[in-house]
Amino acid sequence: MTSMTLGSGATAIDLKHVKVFYSDKLAVDDVSIPIYKNKITAFIGPSGCGKSTVLRAINRMNDLIPGARVEGEINYHGKNLYGKEVDPVEVRRRIGMVFQKPNPFPKSIYDNVAYGPRLLGVTDKRTLDEIVERSIKGSFLWDEVKGDLKKSGLALSGGQQQRLCIARTIAIEPDVILMDEPCSALDPIATQAIEELMKELVKSYTIVIVTHNMQQAQRVSDFTAFYSIRKAEETGGQERRWGVLGEFAPTEQLFSNPKSEETERYIRGEFG
Amino acid sequence: MATMSTARERVKDEAKFTAGLRNRHLRGQIWMRFFQAAILLGLLALITLMFNVVNRVYGLTAVRDAVPVSTFSDRPLEELNASELAGILVAQLPSGGRVLVRDSLIGQENYNNNREAPLSQLIQGVTLPDDVGALTLAQLQPENTQVIFENAFTPEDMRLTIITDIVGREVLESWTWSESLFNRAAIDEKVASTADWEGAQLEWRSWLNFSFLTSRMTTVASESGVRAALLGSLLTIFLTVVVAFPLGVGTAIYLQEYSTGDHWFERLIETNIRNLAGVPSIIYGLLGLAIFVRALEGITQGRTIISAALTMALLILPVIIINAQEALRAVPPSIREASFGLGATKWQTVFRSVLPAAMPGILTGTILGMSRAIGETAPLIVIGASTFIANDPTLASRFTVLPIQIYNWTKDPREGFSEIAAATIVLLLIVLLLFNATAIILRQRFRRSLSA
Amino acid sequence: MKRYALNLHPNTFVRYQNRNLFSLYQWSTLKCLLNIVCDNTGLTPIHIRGQKQDMATTIEVKRKNGAIEAALANDASGRPRIEKRGRPFDDFMRYLLLACGTISVLTTLGIVWVLGSEALAFFTSVNDQGNVFSTVLGNLGNFLTGTQWQPGAGLFGIWPLLEATLMTSFMAMLVAVPLGLGAAVYLSEYASQRTRSTLKPVLEVLAGIPTVVYGYFAITFMTPLLQGVFGRDTVQFYNTASAGLVMGIMILPTIASMSEDALTAVPRALREASYGLGATKFETISKVVIPAGLSGILAAAIVGISRAVGETMIVALAAGAGPRFSFPPDFFVAAETMTGHIARISGGDLSYGSIDYQSLFAIGLALFIFTLLLNMLSRYVTNRFREAYQ
C-alpha cells in the first residue's frame, strides 16, 4: 500500500517493513504504512498486538528501553529516522508524544508548558509567556487554569492533566503528535474535550492516535491501521506471539467495508 | 498577533535549534563524565584504603637486639625447652630472677606485707614442689627459681620475657611493602649509615602471622599479639547477640504482627526505634557508662565485657528490629491467613508459620547488627575499654577488643605499632568478611529449603 | 474475636483459596501448619478448603471422593470437633513481646535521663550561686556562647568543640554530597544492570568498614597526602581537613544509596515525558529526575550531616586533641570536636561525679539534641516526598 493507491495527499511519515524486537524477541513484524500530513491516523487492535510499540518506534522512544531494536525504515521528510547520523533528540523535538496516563511534571502548570521551549533555548520571559498562553489556549485548557498558572500540574483533574500534557507538546511546535490512548484514563466528558481538541489540532499538526475505542477511531480519524496478533508454537510448548499489520485503509472504508475477516470480527467486537 | 508569530518562529528556529543541540549534547557529555568520575572516585577510595592497610602489613623491618640471643644461647629460643628457658631467665635476669618472681608472681604490695612468709603462701595458683614452697623469697637459690619459672610460666611466656627483658628487642623502623620493593637501596643505605643503629638487622616481615593471633600484648610491637583483643571481641559479640537477638526479634514481632499502630504506645515504640537508629554511637557509650558501668556496677563489675555487651546490644537493637520488621513484612499475608484458616492461634501462627518464613531475613539483619557491633569503637572507649590487657578476658574482667586495639596502636607513636594496627585491621576485616559470607550462605540455604 | 482450634490428621492435603499450599509455600511452613492441626480427629480428611471471611470461619473437610464430610462454621458451636478455648499462653506471649518493645523506649528514656541529669548536675555545679534556676541559666548561657573550653580554668564554652564539629562535618559534606549524588545519578541513570549490580555491593562494602579503619586511613594516608600537597608548614599533623575529607568518603555510600533510592523512585512516565519533549538525557536528569527526587536527596544529605556530627573515631584519631577556637576557621590546624573530646576525656582516668565527667554529658546532650533534630527533619522531608506521588 502506498500513498498513491489511497490518493490522499502528502505523507508526513512513511513506515517501511518496520520490525521491532524486545531483547531479540520479535514484538511487531513487518509494518508498512504511510502517515498522512494533517490527518489523524488511528491504530487499533487487540491488546498486546504492538500498537504502542510501533507508535513509540516513530519517535524513537524505544531507544530508552534496554534491548529494544527496530529494523526497517521510518522515513520522515525522506530521511530514515533510524539512519546513523540521526539524533533521537531531534526526532522527538519534531515528533512529540502524549502518553496513555497523563504525566505532568511535578512542577507548576506554567513550568510544565515552558519546559520544552526552555530546552530550545527560549529564556525571554515575554516570549515564554506568549508560548505558554497560546499552547494552553490551543489545548482548550486556558479558561480553566488562566487564573493560577503557578498551581502544580499534579493538582489538576485527570482530563485537565491530559490537556496540559497536550499543551506541553504543542508548545514545542512539533510536526507530528503521537498519542497513545490519550483518553483511556478519562471520563466521557474529558474524552469529548480531547477529541474536539484533536480535530482542531489536526489543522496544523499530523496526529497518530492509538485507541481501544472503535467509536473514537471512527469519530476522529481519517485513516485506520488495524494490527493483529500472530501466534506460533515454539519448541518446548511455549507460545510465541507477535503483532502484524492487519489492514490499513481510510477509516470509513475500514469500518464499513473491511477487507479481511479478522478485521471485521475485531470491529464487530468478537475478539480482542 | 505579531508577537505571537515571532514567539512561534523562535521555537521553530531551525538554525538556532541545530546550533543549540550541539551544545546541549556537549554539556550532557561533560556531566556524564562527572557522574562517572564520582563513582570511580568512590571505587578509588576503597582501593586506596585497602591498599594503604595491606601495604603496611608486609615489608622490611629494621630490628635491633641490645643483647643478641647468641650471646647466651647457641640455639634459637624457639628450639629450647621449658627448663632451658627458665635457666636463661635465672642466669640473665638481675638478682637471679627473684625480682621477676616478686613482681609477676607475688606482687609488690603483697610481698612488702609478708616478707617472711613461705612462697607456697605468697604465690597463688601455682603448684610448687614442697621444698621450694617452704622457702622465702630471700632464701631462693638459682636452681629453685628455675623450678618456679618452669612451673609458673609457659615456654611462650618465658620466650617473650627473654626477648623484652633480656634481649631488649627494639623495632627501629619498618617500611611499607611498596617502599621495600621499590626503594630497597635507600633503605639499605639508611640501615648501614644511621649512626645509632649499630647492629640493626633488616628482615622481611609479615606483621599478620599466626603468632600475632595467639600471643599476648607486650610493649614491643614485633612480639605483640592480638589474642586478648580477639577473644574480647568474640566474647563481646557473642553476649551482645544473646541479649539483642531475642529482644530485637520480639519487638519486631510485636510491631509487625500484634500492633495495629492505633495505640499511642505502639506508635511511640515505632517512632522511637527510628530515632534510636540515628543516635550517634558515642551517646550509647555515655549511657553505658552511667547505667551499666556505674549504676549497675554490682551486676556488671564495672568496666567489663558484660557492660560492653549490654551497651552494644542497645546499640544494635534498632538495626535488628528494623531488619526483622522488614523480613516479617515480606512474609505473604496468605501464609497467616492459611494458618488462621486452619484454626491456629495467633501465637502458633506467628511462631510456627511466620517466623520460620522470615528467619533468613531476620538472621541477615542480625548479622548486619553484629558487623556493626564488632567494628564499633567509640562507645567502648567511653565505657572504658582498657589499653593494655595481657591476660585472656573473661565476662567480668577488664577487656579490650579489636577496634580498640586498632585505635590504641594507631595512636602509638612508637615504631612498629602502626604496622600491628594495620595487621589488626586486616584481621577485623576478615572477621567482617566471614560474618557477611555466613549471612549470604544462610540466606541461600534458607532460600533453597524454602523452595524445596 | 472468637478463637477455635481445629485438629486434623497429618495426611492432610491442604488447599487454601484454591491454591495449593504445597506448591505455593515452603514445605517447612506447611509442616508447621500441620504440626498445629495434626493432633487428632475422627476423620481422615483429604481436602481442606478454608474461606476467609473472618479469621477462621468456614472450613470444609472432604473425603477423597469429593463428598463433603463436614462444614464447620463459626456459629456451629455444637459441632464436636470445634472447641472454644481460653488462650492464657497467647496473651502472655503478647505481653512478653510488648515488654521487648518497651526496652527500646526505656533506652531512649535512659539516654534522656542520663544525659539530662548529669548535664543538670553540670549546670548547677559550676559557680554555685545559691539560686539553682539562675545558676543553671547562667551556666547554660556560658556553655552555649563561650569560646573557651578549659576545664582547669573552669571555662566550659562549647564553641571550640562545636566549631571543630561543624568544620569536619562541612568538609565531609563538601566531599560526600556532590560525589554521593554523582554516584547515585550514575548508578540509577547511566549504569547498565550489570554495572549496577557489581558497583552497588562495592558501595555497601565501603559503608560496612568500621570507622576506626577510616581513622587509620586519615592518619596514614590523607594527612601525609595533604602535607605533601600543601607543605608541612601549612598543614599540621592533626587537622580537621584530613578528618573531614575521610569522613566524606565514609558518608559517601550512605548518601549515594539513599539518593539512588530517591532517583529510582521517580516514575518512568516522567522521564518519558521529558524525552518525548525532545530533552537530552542530561536535561531529563537535571530538570526532571533530580528535582522530582530532591526531597529524598535532601533527606540523604541531612542523614549524612547527622552521621558526620556524631562520628567519633575519625576525628579522635586525625583531628587532634585539645579544644581550640579559631576565627576565621583554619582547616589545617588541630582542633577537637565534641565527640573527639568525649572520647579523649572518658578514655583517660576519670572520676565519677567530677565536673569533667559531668561536662561530657552536657556535650553529649547537645550532640543528642542536634542529631535528633536532624534525623527528625530528614524523616519529615522524606514523608513529604512520599505524599507528592500519592
Ligand SMILES: Nc1ncnc2c1ncn2[C@@H]1O[C@H](COP(=O)(O)OP(=O)(O)OP(=O)(O)O)[C@@H](O)[C@H]1O
Ligand atoms: N519494554 C518491553 N520489554 C519487553 N517486551 C515488551 C515491552 N513493551 C512491550 N512489550 C511486548 O511487546 C508486545 C506489544 O506490546 P505493546 O505495548 O506495543 O502492545 P499494545 O498493542 O500497545 O497493547 P495495549 O493495547 O495493551 O496497550 C507485547 O507482547 C508486550 O509484552
Ligand SMILES: [Mg+2]
Ligand atoms: Mg499500548
